[in-house]
Amino acid sequence: MTTTSVATPKKESGGxxxxxxxxxxxxSGMVMPNIAIFIAWGLITxxxxxxxxxxxxxxGGFGKTDGVANVGVVGPILTxxxxxxxxxxxGRMIYDIRGAVVGSVFTMGVILGSDxxxxxxxxxxxxxxxxxxxxxxxxxxxxxxxxxEMLVNNYSAGILGFGLFMAGFFWLSxxxxxxxxxxxxxxxxxxxEHLLPLASIFIEPAKVFFLNNAINHGVLDQxxxxxxxxxxxxxxxLLEANPGPGLxxxxxxxxxxxxxxxxxxxxAILIQFFGGIHEIYFPFVLQKPIMFIAVILGGATGVGTNVAFNSGLVAPASPGSIIAVLTSTSKDSYVGVILSVVLSAAVSGVVASFFLIATRKRDLANGGGDMTEALAKMQANKGRDANAATAGVFAGASAPATDEEVESSFGGVGSPSAPGNTTTATRVENIVFACDAGMGSSAMGASVLRNKIKKAGIEGVTVxxxxxxxLSGDEDLIITQEQLTDRAKGMNPGAxxxxxxxFMNAPQYDQVVEQLKSQQ
Known part of the structure; x- marks a missing residue:
């Protein structure tokens, strides 16, 4: 098991x-709660x-009825x-309801002032x-x-909203x-210019490093x-949502x-392809970086297929499940969309298989492959405990962690760590799985650990x-995927x-359960 420390140095690239x-x-926090609106609008369309x-x-907004043009509902919903x-x-994310009100007035000015x-x-x-x-x-x-108070609050927000509306209508729009x-x-x-498949060079690695939301929700949805x-x-x-490369x-x-x-x-295939939780395949790529070539080629193949068949979706497919993809597929695009998924999976699978076969003897000789070795190197580069690193993502291929490793892994982040001091674990009652959007992968991980805790007969612990x-700052234990731990630490360094x-099958879960047993 690995833990972060407040004093852990950060590299500029990581920052x-x-x-x-x-x-x-x-x-993503602005868009994801409203995905249902996109889906409803997509179905109407x-x-x-x-x-x-x-x-x-x-x-649908076409033709005329009794000589009057029908504007329909598709345009107004989108507009x-x-x-x-x-x-x-x-607005709510920044300043609760009051922020939402002022932000919506500002946005209305931009909407009405633009075509x-x-x-x-x-x-x-x-x-x-x-x-x-x-x-x-x-x-x-x-x-x-x-x-x-009410007089000042209402009029100040109204006057500010008026000024922002005018600025949005005349200038920002x-x-x-x-x-x-x-x-x-x-x-x-x-x-x-038939260059759209090149976008996969940026999008597929961005997905694996959890950097896709800025591209996906900031640009592609719009x-x-x-x-x-x-x-x-x-x-x-479909540039980001295609489940084929991960499959x-x-x-x-x-x-x-x-x-x-x-x-x-x-x-993992069931969770990724049918559940739409793409994060499940990210560790497989991160542990063997040459797999980036496979996902890029697979993604480019899928995009190229859709371009060739002029196929597309009527709404975002979120989560990126094959079910969501097919539900949102335009009626004239099923052949292209299905082929894009199949061919992208085939290309990424063949390329990945080639790399795995080429390194199979070495992986077997290493007792689990370069994935475990690469994880240990990654942990060492981040300044983490070398022993704890062996209990990483695929530590099941290695010897199980010792009791001393488990104990040291659960040392309180803010507890004494000077030579001669003993790091003691704080009582854990509130466990939080945290991910980018707070859905999907974190929900899956929470469910897995919750079942383990229940089977162990442990009470008084929420997951x-x-x-x-x-994250509110009152969490006792926060579990994140490695690429996101630094952000979680910044939100609650005392946990x-x-x-x-x-998240599906981490060996750390059993160590968490043992710690909870010992504290009871």
Whole structure:
């Protein structure tokens, strides 16, 4: 088991990565709670537009009834409802309800002042309006005479909202319109020049390092929604969500992997391909970095297939499950979308298998493969305990951790560590699994550990899952994937932090259970 320490030095590259992760997580925090709106809008689009399954003019917005043009509902939902929902959520994340109100007024000015879809504007104006409201309230915090609080609060927010609305309507809407147009032109250039598959060079590694949210929710959702409004579908929704590359990696490890990686890959396939939790295959790539080539080639194959067949989705597929992908597929795109998944899985699987076969003898000679060795090196590079590193992601291929290693792994982060002092573990009652969005992988890990605790007969311990951004500081033990531990430590440095590589089958869970038994 590995723990982080407050005094652990951070590398500049790690700091940059964590910064991008935080930015992406913030964008994801605005979009993910509203994914249901995207799905509902996508279904309305798929069924009722003129090229949909069951065209209905009054809903799809085409044709005329009694000489009156039907604007439909597809356009208004995309133009008003989705941006405002995102802005409200972004405002709440910064300054609760008051921030949501000011942020939504600001965003409405941008929406009405622009001819483009203002999802991007909502992601900026919602939080920005809330931040300005928060700073404004600080100016007279504690200075308002009793009985005048409601008057001052309402009028100050209203006046600020008025000013921001005017700024958004006359100025920022034009700026955001230029940005959206430029991004759209860039995507159009990549498509017309048949270069869109090259995007996988950036997107696939970004996924594995948890850096995809900034690209996915910050850019692709915005441009994809506009393409749907124009043509009824968008290939951009599949750039990141395609489960094929990850499926290929897991299939390769299932047939040609060694040790615990091979034994866990089949179960991971069900969770990744049908559950849509792509994080489950990230450790397989991280432990053998040459696998980045496989996922990039697989991703590019999927994108190229969709471009060739002019296929796409009508809404974001979230989570990236094959079920969600097929549900959101445009009615004329099933052949292309299914082929893109199959071919991307085939390419990534074949390439990954080649690498696994080429290194199989060496992996077997190492008693579990270079994955365990690579993990130990990675832990050493991060300044973590060398003994604890052997209990990493795939430590099942190595000897089990000793009692001393387990005890040292649970030392309180903030407890004495000077020579001669004994590090003692604090009592653990509140365990939190934290990931980027607080759904998917962390929910799965929490469920696994919760079942182990229940079977052990341990009571008085809660196990929940949260987004890292929502950590409150009262957690006793926080469990995260290795790439996210630094961010979790920043949110609550006083908690015990456990890094795992695979939420589905981490050996650290048994050590957590043993610690809980000993404290009772």
């Amino acid at each position: 940059a990565r964590v910064g991008v992760q935080k930015f992406g997580a913030f964008l 798929a069924f009722f537009i003129q090229t949909g399954w069951t065209p209905v003019g009054i809903l 008003y409802l989705i941006p405002l929902a995102i802005a409200i959520q972004g 483009s879809t203002m999802i991007l504007g909502a992601m900026i104006c919602g939080p920005l309006g809330a931040y300005l409201a928060k700073q404004m309230d600080r100016l007279w915090d504690g200075k308002i005479k009793p009985g005048f 034009k700026l955001f319109g230029v940005i959206v147009t430029a991004l759209g032109n860039a995507v159009h250039f990549l498509v017309t 441009l994809g929604a506009q393409q749907v409004q124009q043509s009824g579908k968008s290939v951009l929704f 290929g990696i897991l299939l390769a490890f299932t047939f040609f992997g060694v040790g615990v990686a091979r034994s866990t890959a089949p179960g 929940v899952n949260k987004a890292i951004a929502n 015990q932090h456990v890094s795992v590589g695979n």
